[in-house]
Amino acid sequence: MENMLPLAFDIGTALVLGATALALVRLVLGPSLPDRVVALDMMTVMIVSFCGVASIRYEEPAFLDVALALALVGFLATVALARFAERAVVRKKEDEEAEAEAREAAE
């Protein structure tokens, strides 16, 4: 019972880092852009969790400020990447339409 808290710190840190590593595997494997965005989100949240564990472990509340900033950045990154993916679809469609029109004009 005495050593429970340090042990919990170690286990918690190891589990959170393991989850980050697994998300990194998915980030590397892909296969499409949305998969990578999801993996990146998972990594951000796991790093926020890691900041929480570290703040308890080192008795340092400043880590929670890091986590707050990281949560904000993760939110904005998700929104930006979602917009990017959506506009990529629109652009692709426009390109295809322009191509079809050009083909018709040539005929």
Next chain:
Amino acid sequence: MMEFVVSFMLIIGGAFGVIGAFGLIRMPDVLIRMHASAKIGTLSALLILGAAALWFGDAGITVRVIMIVVFLFFDRAHRLAHDRPRRDLHRGAPLARREQCRPRPQSPCPCA
């Protein structure tokens, strides 16, 4: 007693994180991966940050933790679990075999 609760929340939170990451790797297509990582990942962060708030027991730190959780919820619960999957589908992310959706010519695509 407090030590016990904090240790429990840390370990359970870490375990949920690993389970969510396993879901991210093992699930067959992007929507199910999102389902795994968004919900379980948020729960894991919630447990660990709640442990931090309990451990410090300070009003300022609790407010900070609540703000982190609110931002995470904005991100995950809304974007990941509802809005983005639709866009990804229309972007042509590959689906698992039995989940292919049929094209419906009558309903115009809402997000194109």
